[in-house]
Amino acid sequence: MESRSGHLSWLPHLILVLGLALVGFPIYVTFVGSTMTTPEILSGHMSLIPGGHFVENYLAALTQGMPQLSGVPVARLMLNSLIMALSIALGKMLISFLSAYAIVFFRFPGRMVCFWMIFLTLMLPVEVRIVPTFQVTANLGLIDTYGGLAIPLIASATATLLFRQFFLTIPDELIEAARLDGAGPLRFLWDVLLPLSRTNLAALFVILFVYGWNQYLWPLLVTNTASMTTLVVGIKSMLTVDANTPWHLVMAMAILAMAPPAAVVLLMQRWFVKGLVDAEK
Amino acid sequence: MATVTLSAVTKSYAGNAVIHGIDCVIEDGEFVVIVGPSGCGKSTLLRMVAGLEAITGGTIAIGDRVVNQVEPKDRDIAMVFQNYALYPHMTVFQNMAYGLKIRGLSRDAIRARVDKAAEILQLGALLERTPRQLSGGQRQRVAMGRAIVREPQVFLFDEPLSNLDAKLRVQMRVEIKRLQQRLGTTSIYVTHDQTEAMTLADRLIVLNGGIAEQIGRPIELYERPASLFVAGFIGSPAMNFLDGAAGDDGRVVLAGGTVLAATAPAGSGVTVGIRPEHLVPAAESEAAAHLHVDMVELLGADTIVYGTLGEGGPALLLRLAGIAQIAAGTRLPLGFPPEQLHLFDRATGKRL
Secondary structure: OOOOOOOOOHHHHHHHHHHHHHHHHHHHHHHHHOOOOHHHHHOOOOOOOOOOOHHHHHHHHHHOOEHHHOOEOHHHHHHHHHHHHHHHHHHHHHHHHHHHHHHHHOOOOOHHHHHHHHHHHHHOOOOOOHHHHHHHHHHOOOOOOHHHHHHHHOOOHHHHHHHHHHHHOOOHHHHHHHHHOOOOHHHHHHHHHHHHOHHHHHHHHHHHHHHHHOOOHHHHHHOOOHHHOOHHHHHHHHOOOOOOOOHHHHHHHHHHHHHHHHHHHHHOHHHHHHHHHOOOO | OOOEEEEEEEEEEOOEEEEEEEEEEEOOOOEEEEEOOOOOOHHHHHHHHHOOOOOOEEEEEEOOEEOOOOOHHHOOEEEEOOOOOOOOOOOHHHHHHHHHHHOOOOHHHHHHHHHHHHHHOOOHHHOOOOHHHOOHHHHHHHHHHHHHOOOOOEEEEEOOOOOOOHHHHHHHHHHHHHHHHHHOOEEEEEEOOHHHHHHHOOEEEEEEOOEEEEEEOHHHHHHOOOEHHHHHHOOOOOOEEEEEEEOOOOEEEEOOOOEEEEEOOOOOEEEEEEOOOOOEEOOHHHOOEEEEEEEEEEOOOEEEEEEEEOOOOOEEEEEEEOOOOOOOOOEEEEEOOHHHOEEEEOOOOEEO
């Protein structure tokens, strides 16, 4: 990193601090709200200093059945979100790793057709194909199941392309050396390709976990019972049109919804940046 | 150890032939170098022996076994690649051990073999490092170690020294030669560098456009090149070529009118070759021709004189041992020792 001494060194800091304040303030307000009671929040002059109901509010949110959610506690929704996000992230990684492996390292009829078909799905956003996808999911009896939540979102052209680009950078001689060493296709995959891809895998996991966790439209469609819905959808259900919205709990749920993706990003930050930045060669 | 027998080996890609029938028997323990310009098919030929390229026609046998349909891993060979092809995420030890591990050797046997190879190659202190922590020469040694531990019947080298700097290349060349002599393993080595080829080879295969121009001991190729191509490729600086023709009496006369003490079939067009180190300055009275000197390179050990044969004639190089004080512009009387002349048919390029 280039270190910059002199009269302008405060400027980047100032910009960063301003940006941080801009992004961070609403989150801070949400957090403060989650430590108060609803009347305090709605009083019109809400304090910016955290209130005294932190433990109480979060315990209530996590364990109490919510009337707005047909009596399901938030802990259950978090579990649903977690299962969905993990399934999507891991499923996408598995599928795209294997399909990129097939496309790059094997010569088979229709290889390029397969590649272009995968590539074409990039052109179609989820929303465009959501009705037929719903139809298929419903016919398969996957409504209100984890399978229904995760499987339709697993196919991923982006991740396949990412792996394909990475695999193409692996020199042919390395593959040939492995062949001479007697490593078959599966051994090569396991012993060489997978270890070489680990930073890519980590970066992808972070991106895909956040993507899966933040899904809204699809879980809304594919779940009918409150106990199968996800946290992100649950927050929306809490907002009732009358004045009975328990804002302190909504705020707590918002913070709870932010925590796991934030934790994943923070914990895997080092790998994440490495995977995006360096080619490790 | 084994012989390697190539019989009428051909290779074509989608109907385009790149190797046109190579026949060669590589003896047990022999070090054979395949040399040629880029694109001549030398790497393709090596890769066919390795099993990385399919064989279009003919057969390749290692020992008594025809290996056309045998998987690379079952051919009992080891290959050293130009860019080393080490596994970047494995340590030196793991790199060398990987092939043995797959073959199911016991942990102790692997340890013993790797340690032995590491000792030969002086890699003992580096076993726990990863390839990125090694210099180019060290990586090259690891790549050779990976070949040695397999104790194969044949070593294959694909331009292994091309990525090294000049000094290291000379050093590694000597090491490879020593190693091969010590292990006595049949080796096939591909290079485009004729110095490497001359110094390493027991026998050379000069490949040009997918055809073996000549197969023989390096000195044979130097002394009796079978074709114009071999004559020009082997030896540095390259051989001088002069146009000539055989008169009615068969005496060869150069384009400039110089009559040489050599004969060829009467009336044929001849290319006369003579190496720069075989041209000799002569006394004025005995001079067959004169070199018009236009540049002189003093290298200390020898002197390279650039010039033309006669005023405005064909370019000619002369190499003299030691330091010769010759000024540009000098007219240098030359002699053509008859025993050092190489005559080639101008139409076919074959030796006469």
